[in-house]
Each structure stands twice: as structure tokens, then as C-alpha cells.
Amino acid sequence: MGVASTLLLLAVEGPPPDHEVVTDFEQVLLVVLVFIIMFGLGAGLTPRDFASAIRRPQGLIIGWVTQFGIMPFLAFLLVIGLLLPLPEEYAMPVAIGALLMGSVPAGTTSNVFTFFSKGNLALSLMMTTNSTLWALIMTPLALVLYGQRFMPAGSELQIPIENIVVTLVILLVPVVVGMLIRRYNANIGAVLELMGGFFGLFFILFLLVTWVPRNWVLLVITPWQVYAVSILIGMLGISVAYGIGKAIKLHPANARTVALETGIQNGPLAIAIVLLTFSDSPALGMVLLVPALYSLFIVLVATAVTIRFRKANLAEEQKIPSLL
Amino acid sequence: MNAHPWHQHYADGIRPEIEPPPERNLAELLRASAREFDEDIAFTQVMPNGMNGSLRYRDVDQLSDDIAVYLREVVGLSVGDRVAVQMPNCLSYPVIAFGILKAGCVVVNTNPMYTPSEMAHQFADSGARALFIIDMFADRLPEVLPKTEIETVVTVSISAFFPRVIAGIITATQRYWQRTLPSITVEHTPLRAALAEGYEARRAGADLDAYLAEVDHDALAALQYTGGTTGVSKGAMLSHGNLVTNTRQTLEMVGSHIRRREETVLTALPLYHIFAFTVNLVGFHVMGGRNILIPSPRPPSNLKRAFENYPITWLTGVNTLFNALLNERWFTEHPPKTLRAAAAGGMALHASVAEEWRAVTDTPIVEGYGLTESSPVLTFNPLGGTIKDATIGIPVPSTEVRCVDEDGAPVPPGQPGELVARGPQIMQGYWQRFDETAETIKDGWLHTGDIAEMDEDGFLRIVDRKKDMVLVSGFNVFPNEVEACLATMPGIQEAAVIGLPDPKTGESVRAYVVADDPAPTEAEVLAHCREHLAAYKVPRSVEFRDDLPKSLIGKVLRKDLRAIITARAAGDDLAEEVA
Numbered sequence: 084m085g086v087a088s089t090l091l092l093l094a095v096e097g098p099p100p101d102h103e104v105v106t107d108f109e110q111v112l113l114v115v116l117v118f119i120i121m122f123g124l125g126a127g128l129t130p131r132d133f134a135s136a137i138r139r140p141q142g143l144i145i146g147w148v149t150q151f152g153i154m155p156f157l158a159f160l161l162v163i164g165l166l167l168p169l170p171e172e173y174a175m176p177v178a179i180g181a182l183l184m185g186s187v188p189a190g191t192t193s194n195v196f197t198f199f200s201k202g203n204l205a206l207s208l209m210m211t212t213n214s215t216l217w218a219l220i221m222t223p224l225a226l227v228l229y230g231q232r233f234m235p236a237g238s239e240l241q242i243p244i245e246n247i248v249v250t251l252v253i254l255l256v257p258v259v260v261g262m263l264i265r266r267y268n269a270n271i272g273a274v275l276e277l278m279g280g281f282f283g284l285f286f287i288l289f290l291l292v293t294w295v296p297r298n299w300v301l302l303v304i305t306p307w308q309v310y311a312v313s314i315l316i317g318m319l320g321i322s323v324a325y326g327i328g329k330a331i332k333l334h335p336a337n338a339r340t341v342a343l344e345t346g347i348q349n350g351p352l353a354i355a356i357v358l359l360t361f362s363d364s365p366a367l368g369m370v371l372l373v374p375a376l377y378s379l380f381i382v383l384v385a386t387a388v389t390i391r392f393r394k395a396n397l398a399e400e401q402k403i404p405s406l407l
Numbered sequence: 408m409n410a411h412p413w414h415q416h417y418a419d420g421i422r423p424e425i426e427p428p429p430e431r432n433l434a435e436l437l438r439a440s441a442r443e444f445d446e447d448i449a450f451t452q453v454m455p456n457g458m459n460g461s462l463r464y465r466d467v468d469q470l471s472d473d474i475a476v477y478l479r480e481v482v483g484l485s486v487g488d489r490v491a492v493q494m495p496n497c498l499s500y501p502v503i504a505f506g507i508l509k510a511g512c513v514v515v516n517t518n519p520m521y522t523p524s525e526m527a528h529q530f531a532d533s534g535a536r537a538l539f540i541i542d543m544f545a546d547r548l549p550e551v552l553p554k555t556e557i558e559t560v561v562t563v564s565i566s567a568f569f570p571r572v573i574a575g576i577i578t579a580t581q582r583y584w585q586r587t588l589p590s591i592t593v594e595h596t597p598l599r600a601a602l603a604e605g606y607e608a609r610r611a612g613a614d615l616d617a618y619l620a621e622v623d624h625d626a627l628a629a630l631q632y633t634g635g636t637t638g639v640s641k642g643a644m645l646s647h648g649n650l651v652t653n654t655r656q657t658l659e660m661v662g663s664h665i666r667r668r669e670e671t672v673l674t675a676l677p678l679y680h681i682f683a684f685t686v687n688l689v690g691f692h693v694m695g696g697r698n699i700l701i702p703s704p705r706p707p708s709n710l711k712r713a714f715e716n717y718p719i720t721w722l723t724g725v726n727t728l729f730n731a732l733l734n735e736r737w738f739t740e741h742p743p744k745t746l747r748a749a750a751a752g753g754m755a756l757h758a759s760v761a762e763e764w765r766a767v768t769d770t771p772i773v774e775g776y777g778l779t780e781s782s783p784v785l786t787f788n789p790l791g792g793t794i795k796d797a798t799i800g801i802p803v804p805s806t807e808v809r810c811v812d813e814d815g816a817p818v819p820p821g822q823p824g825e826l827v828a829r830g831p832q833i834m835q836g837y838w839q840r841f842d843e844t845a846e847t848i849k850d851g852w853l854h855t856g857d858i859a860e861m862d863e864d865g866f867l868r869i870v871d872r873k874k875d876m877v878l879v880s881g882f883n884v885f886p887n888e889v890e891a892c893l894a895t896m897p898g899i900q901e902a903a904v905i906g907l908p909d910p911k912t913g914e915s916v917r918a919y920v921v922a923d924d925p926a927p928t929e930a931e932v933l934a935h936c937r938e939h940l941a942a943y944k945v946p947r948s949v950e951f952r953d954d955l956p957k958s959l960i961g962k963v964l965r966k967d968l969r970a971i972i973t974a975r976a977a978g979d980d981l982a983e984e985v986a
Contacts (some may be wrong), residue, residue, distance in 0.1 A: 269457040
């Protein structure tokens with residue numbers, strides 16, 4: 084038996100049975116963080132933003148297509164190509180996590196990277212909001228559509244679609260509340276908005292300093308395919324969306340925005356969904372794997388892309404009319 | 408000819424002459440407002456992200472009393488002592504400016520963007536003994552203070568008077584993220600401490616009325632520095648009478664369009680500028696309005712939250728601001744529904760901007776005119792009366808305006824002449840500059856240096872600055888006209904025109920052009936001019952440039968352009984880079 088298969092066996096067996104991949108405390112904390120992040124998203128919005136977006140739907144349509152057409156499909160291809168060859172009892176829960184990662188809406192961190200990439204910040208904010216609202220329908224739909232292609236019928240592990248819809252609704256509540264708070268107290272609204280961005284980063288920091296060291300055994304024995312999927316979802320998403328943006332001749336600033344918006348998913352949201360819907364399942368740790376690794380690696384991927392995007396010749400671009 | 412042809416064009420109910428205001432000084436005006444509007448919100452400062460703080464009329468009244476007492480009892484200043492104020496629009500500004508006026512001292516408004524040498528000049532020239540400065544720029548003081556008579560420095564935080572948590576967040580952001588809070592090495596008192604000391608002294612029994620015993624209409628209220636187009640910066644001496652009267656004149660002119668206690672005015676123009684000082688700060692305060700103070704209007708997206716969160720009814724600004732807003736999608740797609748009117752001044756309001764503004768907001772925009780030397784309002788288009796676009800309107804009540812020739816004789820209607828004005832708002836003179844004062848105020852008439860035409864109805868149109876006029880073989884060429892012609896040519900973004908010495912014609916017209924890509928050739932530009940302009944107005948030559956020197960509010964500075972060209976002619980290439 085080779086080293087690889089030993090590791091694989093370890094992975095399937097997992098660390099000692101009493102090891103908790105996420106502790107109760109971490110669960111509560113992560114969910115609270117997601118709530119704060121969603122509050123922040125709402126606190127930055129006004130009804131006018133929606134009205135403005137509807138006036139120029141092209142950007143939203145393009146974003147919708149890349150976000151819910153391409154991302155889940157990419158995740159599905161990666162599942163088929165890289166994860167399904169692994170033993171089924173390991174592959175299934177990890178694949179569910181990967182598919183979920185591809186099907187959730189865009190994350191608020193995409194706005195930060197768009198800003199630093201000299202993209203179209205207004206478009207970015209609108210796309211994030213738009214995809215967050217559409218997620219109510221599209222995320223479950225993508226999970227059903229692609230999930231049934233690789234989930235064996237009658238499998239013990241099922242994607243709890245109803246729970247996921249309920250979770251999404253619950254997580255949208257703070258967005259609406261954030262909007263209302265902003266309307267009645269601009270100061271609290273601005274603080275929530277700031278905190279949303281701040282805690283988006285804190286979330287990743289939290290994963291890095293507590294969750295990673297505690298789970299290092301698990302991470303060491305995790306097969307390379309899982310890492311590859313976690314990194315490639317974001318990387319391919321950005322590349323494909325950028326290619327499409329270029330092909331349909333979007334203004335370069337908008338192409339950059341659509342690219343980052345598409346590739347950068349709402350990692351914290353995916354983690355929250357996993358925690359809230361699989362909390363009683365023994366597979367929780369494995370479902371969580373891709374969302375957690377994605378959330379860590381997307382920071383590196385997006386930073387690299389941003390550095391590349393920043394080299395754009397803005398003076399030259401200003402001569403191109405922007406329609407979005 | 409009727410000496411006041413404009414009287415018939417005032418809106419109904421506007422009196423052509425107003426009596427001298429009963430208030431002896433600005434402090435009386437402000438105190439009356441505080442009594443009447445007491446609990447109403449007077450000022451709200453809005454940061455770009457929507458964070459905000461507010462002061463009620465009574466808060467501003469009490470806090471400015473504390474400042475007055477601090478200046479008189481703690482610092483030991485007397486009536487007529489100058490106090491410099493250097494900060495962007497923030498809640499501290501009215502507290503401090505009103506406090507200085509209540510102390511009987513003189514406000515010296517200072518642009519916060521000034522370099523240390525500009526600061527030193529203005530502080531030394533005015534003889535200021537105390538300075539209120541925003542903490543962000545206080546690192547320039549070690550270099551500046553030794554050259555001045557300033558003994559007391561009070562530092563102000565941009566978030567002063569905000570809710571405590573919000574103020575803490577703003578300060579933390581400034582200190583650790585933006586790193587815009589330098590350490591201050593000179594001796595200074597934070598505003599909070601100054602207010603506390605003033606409060607203690609006031610409780611111990613300071614007599615605020617006594618400070619103003621001698622302060623009436625003739626007493627100096629502000630030294631408002633102005634460069635004019637040439638020469639060093641000099642202080643226009645504006646008295647309490649000048650400012651109280653100009654406030655009354657302006658309010659008379661707008662009549663019922665500023666409703667008592669119902670207006671919310673967006674103050675994006677800096678309060679250290681005389682237009683915002685008189686019209687927004689004092690004028691709307693007298694009417695019980697709520698002032699929305701914007702510390703930094705650039706980029707224009709900084710105004711988005713203010714427009715979203717407050718029912719803005721009035722807006723004052725310069726052409727650049729209106730134009731910038733019309734280029735913002737959030738503004739054009741959701742123009743403020745509550746807006747009632749806008750007033751433009753400071754520089755020419757382009758007819759195209761005015762038209763687009765009316766189309767987008769469905770509210771009137773009127774252009775006015777004035778100078779620092781006239782407190783500043785001299786003319787305005789009368790809201791509710793006759794409005795003529797591309798004119799600066801008609802003189803405000805109790806103001807006489809004429810266009811005169813070189814000998815000071817009035818020119819016929821429609822003929823260009825220097826705009827001169829007489830009225831209770833004309834400054835007392837330039838601070839300690841008798842020669843310049845004598846050149847500017849002759850027989851009681853303020854000579855503005857602007858060439859204007861008055862039509863049969865008394866409406867005035869500014870033709871150009873007198874000093875920028877180019878004399879080609881004895882013919883007057885107005886750069887504005889040539890620039891307007893150039894601006895209509897496709898491929899030209901903006902243009903500036905100046906006169907250069909010419910051995911044959913005395914002066915010749917020279918154009919500086921910022922072109923699009925692809926740029927037209929010089930021959931094409933000249934051909935365009937020949938088609939639209941009389942031969943003597945056509946530029947002798949055209950130079951293509953990457954940009955044009957501009958003032959902080961976006962006015963093209965011909966004098967700076969001239970300085971660059973002169974320096975370059977002298978072989979001084981460095982000057983261009985520094986400029």
C-alpha cells in the first residue's frame with residue numbers, strides 16, 4: 084500500500100472519533116460573524132440602488148449568468164473530474180461542499196478587491212446584492228440540478244434542500260434589517276457597513292489562526308484533489324468570467340468587476356449554510372472542507388488577480404465609453 | 408436713462424431699498440436665531456460614508472459663548488484682535504466663528520490647503536494672535552508659527568461633537584488606516600479643553616454683553632483674504648455692518664423662496680469662502696434653516712449619503728460642483744425630490760450646465776455675482792422675478808451697479824465697461840494696504856476689475872476680467888470669447904487664452920489647448936477660429952498641453968499660465984515643473 088492510499092484511508096477514517104471539526108463555540112461564532120457581514124451588506128444599500136440597477140440590467144444579467152450559470156457548472160465539472168474518483172463515502176460529502184461553494188452568491192469581499200482592482204464599485208455592490216437575493220431560488224436549484232447527477236439514489240447522505248432554503252431566508256433577514264437601520268440611523272448604518280467589511284477579513288483570520296491549527300491533522304491527510312478543487316473554483320471562475328467579459332467587449336473596468344464578482348463567492352455564507360444544515364450529520368466535517376479551504380485560498384487568488392488587474396492602463400481605458 | 412432699470416424686474420414684494428438692519432452686529436443676529444429656533448437642528452456634518460453629527464441652535468449658541476469667553480478671559484484677547492480659523496466644513500466651524508464674533512474679535516478665514524508659506528503670510532499680515540486649526544494640518548505649524556504673532560493654538564478634530572462611538576471610529580480610521588493625523592509638536596490646546604475653560608470662566612460670571620459694547624456696524628468682523636488675479640494675498644476688511652447688511656440684502660432678494668424654519672441647505676462649498684460664509688452660514692442660520700456641512704465635496708460621490716439621508720431643499724455651489732453632480736449617475740437617476748432651488752456663484756455658470764440642471768432636477772438655478780470685497784453678493788437673478796441665463800442678474804436691493812469706461816463715465820447699455828458697485832456691503836478697504844484700497848475704491852465705488860455689459864433691463868453679463876483683456880493693435884480681445892469658440896471645436900477638451908507681448912501688434916492672442924486623441928492640428932484649430940471670429944481675435948499660435956493650471960474650485964488660472972510661459976521664455980524650465 085502506497086503512502087497516498089494510506090493517507091486516503093486516514094482521510095476516510097478521519098482523525099480520532101472524538102475530534103470535532105468545528106466546536107460548538109466556533110459554530111456560534113462563525114454564524115454570528117456571517118450575520119454581521121450580512122448586516123453590513125444591507126447597511127450599504129438603499130432602495131434607490133435597486134432602482135438604478137434595474138435601469139441598466141445588462142450588468143446584472145451578465146453577472147447572473149456567470150454567477151449561477153457558470154460557477155455551479157465549473158464546480159460540477161471539478162467534482163466529476165477530481166473528487167468522484169475518490170472513495171464514495173469520502174467523495175460524496177466533500178463534493179456536496181464543493182457544489183455548494185459553486186452555487187452560493189457573490190461575497191462582500193469581492194467589493195474590496197474590485198475597489199483595489201480599479202473596477203466599477205457600484206456595479207460590484209449591485210451584483211453582490213442581486214446575486215444574494217437570487218440565491219434564494221438559484222442556489223437550491225443548482226444543488227438539485229447538479230447534485231442528482233452524481234449523488235447515488237437512495238444514498239444516506241442527502242442535500243437538505245428545504246433546510247438550505249430556510250437558512251438562506253434567515254441569512255437574508257439581516258440584509259433587510261441592515262437596510263432599515265441605515266434608513267433610520269445613518270450612523271449605526273455606517274458602523275455596520277464598516278464592521279461588515281472588517282469582519283469579512285476577521286472571518287478568514289479566525290479560520291487561519293484557530294481552525295487551521297486545530298485541524299492540521301485533518302488538513303495534512305486531505306488529498307490534493309480537494310485542495311485543487313478549492314483553489315480552482317475561484318481561479319477558473321475569475322478567468323472564465325473575465326474571458327466572457329472580454330469576448331462581449333465589456334468596458335475593461337466592468338470586465339474586471341464581473342470577473343472578481345463571479346470568482347469570489349460568499350465563503351462565510353457557504354460555511355454558515357453547512358453549519359446550520361449539517362449540524363447533526365457525522366459528515367459535517369467533510370462537507371465543510373471545501374468551503375473552509377476555499378475561503379482561505381480565495382484571499383491569495385484574488386490578491387494575485389488584483390495585482391495583475393492593477394497594471395491596467397487607466398488613462399487608455401477612460402476613452403472607452405462605459406455602458407454599465 | 409433710468410439709473411435703476413432693474414427695479415421693475417424684482418419679484419413681487421421685494422423692496423428695492425432696505426433700511427439699515429436693526430442688529431448692531433452679527434452676534435445679535437445669531438443670538439436672535441438661537442432664541443427663536445432653540446431646539447431645531449442648526450448644523451449636521453455628513454461624512455462620505457454617512458456618519459454624522461448634529462448641533463441644535465441652542466448648542467451652537469452655548470458652545471460659541473464658551474469660545475467667546477475663552478478668547479476674552481483665558482487667552483486675554485480684546486475687541487478687534489484677529490483670530491485665524493483654518494479648517495474644512497465641520498461642526499466646530501460655526502461654534503468657533505460665532506465665538507470669535509461674540510468675543511468682538513475678527514475672523515481670519517484661512518484655506519486649509521494652504522502651504523506653510525501661504526499660511527505664514529496670511530497669519531503675519533493679519534497679525535492674528537490665536538489660531539483654531541484642524542489637527543490634520545497642524546504639522547505645518549513649527550515652520551509657520553515663528554514667523555507670526557500667534558500665541559495660542561487650538562486644535563480641532565474633524566469628528567468633534569459627533570456621538571462618542573462614531574467620533575472614536577473616525578479618529579481611529581484617521582490615525583491607523585488613513586494615517587492623516589500627524590503628531591503635533593507645537594504647544595496647543597485641544598478644542599475640548601478650550602471649551603471647558605471657557606465654560607468655567609462663563610460660570611464664574613463673565614459678562615458676554617460687555618464684549619460687544621463697542622461692536623456696532625463699523626466694527627471689523629472678518630479679514631477675508633483674496634489674491635485678486637495678481638499681486639499678493641490681501642485682507643478685505645469686512646465689518647459687522649457689511650456682513651449683516653449683505654445677509655439681509657441676499658435674503659430680501661430670494662424673498663419667500665427661503666422659508667422660515669423649513670429649509671435644509673447643502674453646504675458643499677467651503678465656509679472659509681465668503682459666499683458660503685455669508686449665504687449658507689449666516690443667511691440660512693437667520694432663517695432657521697438646517698445646514699448640512701460637507702467636509703470634502705470631492706470626489707462628488709462624497710455627497711451621495713447627504714442627498715440620500717437628508718431632505719435637501721437648497722444647494723449653493725459653483726459651476727464645477729453642479730457639473731460634477733450632473734455627471735454622477737446616482738444623482739441624475741435620483742435627483743433630490745425635495746430640492747427647491749440652487750444658487751450659483753464664484754465663477755460663470757455655463758448655460759449648458761444651467762439648462763441640464765433644470766432638466767434633471769426640475770428646479771430653478773440662478774446665477775449671482777460678487778467679490779470678497781463686497782461681502783460678497785452684488786447681483787443675483789431674482790427667483791420669482793425675471794431670470795436671464797448667462798447673466799449674473801440684477802443688483803441686490805440697496806446696491807448700485809454701473810459699467811464705466813476708463814474715465815469712470817457710465818457706458819451706454821450693451822457696451823462693455825468695468826463693473827463698479829456702491830452699497831452698504833462694500834468692504835472698508837484692504838487691511839493695512841492704503842494704496843491698493845485707493846486703487847480699488849474710488850469715490851465710494853468698488854472697482855471690480857471685471858468687464859461687464861448691462862442690458863436695457865439692468866441685467867449684467869460678465870465679459871471678462873479687465874486684467875486678462877488682450878489689446879491687439881488697439882482692439883480689445885476678450886479671452887473668454889476666444890476660449891468659448893475653441894471649446895465648440897470637436898477634439899478640444901478645454902482651452903485657455905492669454906495675451907503675449909508682440910513687437911508688431913503690441914499684444915497677440917495665444918491659445919493653449921488640451922486636445923482629445925486624435926488631436927486636431929494647429930492649422931485646423933486656426934481655421935476653425937477664422938471661421939467664427941474677427942481676424943484680430945484669431946490666435947497667433949496654438950500650443951497643445953496635457954493640462955491647464957486650475958484653482959481649487961476648478962477655475963482655469965490664466966495668471967498661472969502666463970507665469971509658466973514667462974518663466975519658460977526666461978529659460979527657467981524648473982518653474983513649469985514646480986507650477
